[in-house]
Amino acid sequence: MGIEDAGPGTVRPGGRTARVRASVLRAAGDALAEHGFAHLDLVDVARRAEVGKTTVYRRWGTVTGLVADLLLEMAEESLPRTETGSLLGDLKANARLVQRTLADPRQGALFKAVLAAATGEEKTAEALHRFYDTRVKEWAPCVQQAVDRGEIPQGTDAHEVIRAVSAPLYYRLLTSGDRLDEAAADRAAEAAVAAARAGAYLRGDDGHA
Amino acid sequence: MGIEDAGPGTVRPGGRTARVRASVLRAAGDALAEHGFAHLDLVDVARRAEVGKTTVYRRWGTVTGLVADLLLEMAEESLPRTETGSLLGDLKANARLVQRTLADPRQGALFKAVLAAATGEEKTAEALHRFYDTRVKEWAPCVQQAVDRGEIPQGTDAHEVIRAVSAPLYYRLLTSGDRLDEAAADRAAEAAVAAARAGAYLRGDDGHA
DNA sequence: CGATTAATGAAACTGGAGTCCCGTTATGGG
């Protein structure tokens, strides 16, 4: 009975506490990109961040807890969205952005590690879902504009179209050893547009015309 | 210099050795499905398999090594493929199969764990890639048949079409909390067919007609 | 069937991840 929880960092979040968090999250990202999720150890993160290991254990506790907080920060920094005037152009821009991110050695390894961490730990999974919801929502407007222009049918689920662009890129990253190139990105965008035109992403409909 | 490696289990693979392997792999699958990759510990696997922990460490060494062997076995047991006479019918059957597998609590958790394990460990990743190559190759013929029937353009990359069906299902499994239902499976199949018809999966082509 | 030795398994051992204790630092409120 009474107010409980409110872990460390919630009462005096300014100054040192904020610096420690930034330093630890940066170190965690580096370590994840280098060693992967499986071999991440909090003592190493503490060393890199030049912070006492007690602090890391007290504030984040586990590897998955730390990744969850890292995802919160990653969700905040949003990337600028371009507008090309056509759905295919916008989705290609999106696909290229995702492709470049996943193909980059550091970023690609980091995303793989974060996905692995979200597997199995509910709290981390929720943070990951919020991260992708944020990204999808940022890009959904370009699909709605395409509907308004008459490029694709009324009632198209904008979020589903955006997800359709990323899906094959992530699938390829995880299940094949092939490199993610621009051709793969363009193909993903083209496939999504073709499917959207055919009404495959109509909301609350199973696709039968 | 000379012949080296050839670890335990390669000289006398019959009888007990085979029984131990089967028992350990089954236990590993159970443990992965229950606790996830992050919390898997080989001592627990040894206990479940009723096998000395020394044996597990000697033959598989690490968690990722054990998962790699598990994937080799998973690749061998192939699922029967149905033939419905139309590309959409065949791909829907494939999509439903994947969807049922991933939606099943045990199987879904196991696949998540296996994907997580393949992240970061090259040897495990290779085993995973072989597993998916096997599955994709099993289903590719139905796409070729569709080409022969004239449903989709000549020069369509059959493997890419099959991957396009699974991709959105895996993407949803990993990046959202939403349940994988039949509607999602059907939508994946329909989108793949629409994109294939539009020529998005032409081999060695970036999609421009 | 018996000899050879590959493979297993019990037990003792070790190193380091994670915890605990308590003194030190510096934030935020008055």
Add this chain to the structure above:
DNA sequence: CCCATAACGGGACTCCAGTTTCATTAATCG
């Protein structure tokens, strides 16, 4: 500017995953 105390950090401690050793069991070959 000063006080109360939130948050940090060093170091000792614990516990168990992973290793090593060696005796026991059983697969293969003649």
